[in-house]
Amino acid sequence: MRIAVPNKGRLHEPTIDLLERAGLHLENGADRKLYAETVDPEVTVLFVRAADIPEYVADGAADLGITGLDQVHEAGVDVAELLDLEFGRCRLVLAAPEDGDVERVADLEGKTVATEFPNVTREFVAERGVDADVVEVTGATELTPHVEMADAIVDITSTGTTLAVNRLAVVEEVLESSVRLFAREDVADEPKVREVQTALSSVLAAEGKRYLMMNVPVDRLDDVREVIPGLGGPTIMDIASGGERGDSPGSQNATRSDDGAEKVAVHAVVDERDVFETITEVKKLGASGILVTEIERLVD
Incomplete structure (x- = not known):
């Protein structure tokens, strides 16, 4: 069984720590390797970009995946959510300049929204009946309203500090996210998958x-x-x-x-x-x- 986990970034270390505490100790997993064996000969860990993990699971390259709910929604794939791992909590929010004219979702009509989550954003504005131009960016999303690339943004925030520093105000929450354990739907009920789920949930249950x-x-x-x-x-x-x-x-x-x-x-x-x-x-x-x-x- 293959488990896809974030290869770097803020989710990597907490994920590896959780696997270790659950008894799935990694072996021969050097920093630059793409995979690692575990003490369980039936379980292999794959190191993948967090945004790619939903596709790995849905396409069968991995049986299980650990990544943020926001990434799964953005990928738009069908996977089975098994467990909220209770870390990496954040919000995907619509934000706009504090002194601008976007104060509610309806104000986006005919305007431009910059985001690293174009699929989630398009679905969000469509559900509100708003016709807005959604532009995908790959970084520095908070800068786009100040250089006239966009009228508003949809971006991840944990505390809101970065938005405040960039003089951006939250207009509305789009999605609340945390890291979850996902499975390919055809293996979600297999004994080994349930064994891994139980091991992870036992660690979470013991916290505090x-x-x-x-x-x-x-x-x-x-x-x-x-x-x-x-x-x-x-x-x-x-x-x-x-x-x-x-x-x-x-x-x-x-x-x-x-x-x-x-x-x-x-x-x-x-x-x-x-x-x-x-x-x-x-x-x-x-x-x-x-x-x-x-x-x-x-x-x-």
């Missing part, structure tokens, strides 16, 4: 989560359960035997601590932002031996 472990007096267990904002409730285990009790423990096999209190081990997955408050609360309830660790992957 922590694994919390502690010893808790049995007589305070219900109170502790109330303050732990875990996924599906905490797991309760006997400390001595290590036997898992699920979420409905009894106390007949609990370990008795030095102070005579019967205790069990409580494990839970919690949001990172809740860790400080949770530890404070469970300590008040008698929890001890509290340990917090990072989670690399979380599979449902």
Whole structure:
């Protein structure tokens, strides 16, 4: 199976990092190589221009592709979207000079729009019933209104800073985009494709989560359960035997601590932002031996 990924630019490093964290470690992938093997002998990574990845997938040169939703819309190909990878977030916006006469989409009638996304832009103005001349440019899009090449632009923005520096104001959002995992439609349900999807989603699910472990007096267990904002409730285990009790423990096999209190081990997955408050609360309830660790992957 072949996965096409961005060969350079702002999406390259985050994509490679995600694959590595998902267990698809690259092997023999020198900077100038066009492809790399992975630790999985069935999976090969192809390094492709981000804008070309949708075509690679649709035409069968690759089975899976990782690129921005904006690139897929611009390519106009039929591929199956499997997963939002939650990085590379940006907006494709219509913008015009702050002191110009384009203040709404209807003002584009008979005017010129410069963009690196001509297909998306033509579709956008057509849907609004506006007759505008769309001109494709390959860079410095923000400059075109100031050199009288265009009356407005459609361009990518993340924070809006570049537009503001160039005295351009957002007229309307055209498309909200992020990096997605796409598949060729005829292989979208194949086991290997689903295996890769699960590996990537497990990394995303673990982000911002922590694994919390502690010893808790049995007589305070219900109170502790109330303050732990875990996924599906905490797991309760006997400390001595290590036997898992699920979420409905009894106390007949609990370990008795030095102070005579019967205790069990409580494990839970919690949001990172809740860790400080949770530890404070469970300590008040008698929890001890509290340990917090990072989670690399979380599979449902």
